[in-house]
Amino acid sequence: MKRLISLALGALGLLGGLAQADGALERQQRELALLRHGWFQQSPPAPGHAAQRPAGVRDSGQDGVGLLLHNVDMYFQGGIGFHAPQLKGWLVPLEAGAPIDFDHPEAMRIEVVEGEVILSPQQLANLFNQHILAYPQSMLRDFAMHSAGGRLQVSGEVRPLGVGPWLPLRLDGAVSLDAQAxxxxxQPDQLKVLGVPSYGAMSLVGLQLATLVELQRPGATLDGNRMRLDYRKVFPLLGIDGQVDASWLDEQGLHLRFAPPPGSAPMRFSPPAQAGQSYIRLQSGDLKIFEILITYAQVLLKAQAADTPLTFSLRDYRKVLATGLTQVNEDGTFFMSVPPYAVASPPL
Structure with a gap:
């Protein structure tokens, strides 16, 4: 009888344990269901990029990823880039339905909605030396730039008509915005070759800078005495859309201010409290980093050093992020603390 009672109690205990296990498993599944609901919750920063396709686990249905740059040094390749005090917009794939793939930046574009970028004199020089003038037939080379008093001073070398020796060149003039175009x-109003002022003499005989050198590059042309840059096409790797409504020069460099389209809704991002003073926020849509697909993106890349802006390079993003500290929260938010990154010096 005692043995029977003991077996009965053991069976009851086992059943009770199984019931508790089933209860714990059910609670776990309920919690997982709630988390999944959060993981697959779209939160676009503006209504214009709502889902275009039925959403699923591996496709949010939205084309493009919301982009917020806050106090970031953004580079495309090498030393070509700008500083963004604040910039809001979208990373948009050239192929509808494709994720934003950081290993293929040429397959996307930046659609700027509002904000400002600053190209320092060194970044402007890098843009010319490493990209615009970097082709065998170039008649201009080795630009160095300085900004003072609202004017841009350029020194370099010129090879008139593409023949003969390289000669020292000095340009000095103002920068203006043709907003409609x-x-x-x-447009330099001072030009010196071999250290001798020549602009006035050139004007007397009707010559212009474009008669001495040719410049026909994507996003950069020479029209008479004007050097014209199309900010939408002049950067390497990818294009930039958006409307620049103001441009000016100061000691920091060339400022470009982007204005939101008339009547557009303001973009609203939700960076976490721990974002700090310098970060990139990627919000909603689908993206690939290190060949990892992140759907319904909630990504924050923040500067590891509190007193140094985040430096991010599209071409070398793997090197930038390789030594960062990564954290993924239960709600699917992806954080990375990014250490300082030294941009490669331009080739000598």
Missing amino acids: GLIDY
Whole structure:
């Protein structure tokens, strides 16, 4: 009898344990269901990029990823880039339905909605030396730039008509915005070759800078004495859409201010409290980083050093992020603390 009672109690205990296990498993599944609901919850920063396709686990249905740059040094390749005090917009794939793939930046574009970028004199020089003038037939080379008093001073070398020796060149002039054409114009009113002022003499005989050198590059042309830059096409790797409504020069460099389209809703991002003073926020849509697909993106890349802006390079993003500290929260938010990154010096 005692043995029977003991077996009965053991069976009851086992049943009770199984019931508790079933209860714990059910609670776990309920919690997982709630988390999944959060993981697959779209939160676009503006209504214009709502889902275009039925959403699923591996496709949010939205084309593009919301982009917020806050106090970031953004580079495309090498030393070509700008500083963004604040920039809001979208990373948009050239192929509808494709995720934003950081290993293929040429397959996307930046659609700027509002904000400002600053190209320092060194970044402007890098843009010319590493990209615009970097082709075998170039008649201009080795630009160095300085900004003072609202004017841009350029020194370099010129090879008139593409023949003969390289000669020292000095340019000095103002920068203006042709808002209707979407072009940045640099029109020097002082030109020196071999250290001898020549602009006045050239004007007397009707010659212009364009008669001495040719410049026909994507996003950069020479029209008479004006050097014209199309900010939408002049950067390598990818294009930039958006409307620049103001441009000016100061000691920091060339400022470009983007204005939101008339009547557009303001973009609203939700960076976490721990974002700090310098970060990139990627919000909603689908993206690939290190060949990892992140759907319904909630990504924050923040500067590891509190007193140094985040430096991010599209071409070398793997090197930038390789030594960062990564954290993924239960709600699917992806954080990375990014250490300082030294941009490669331009080739000598």
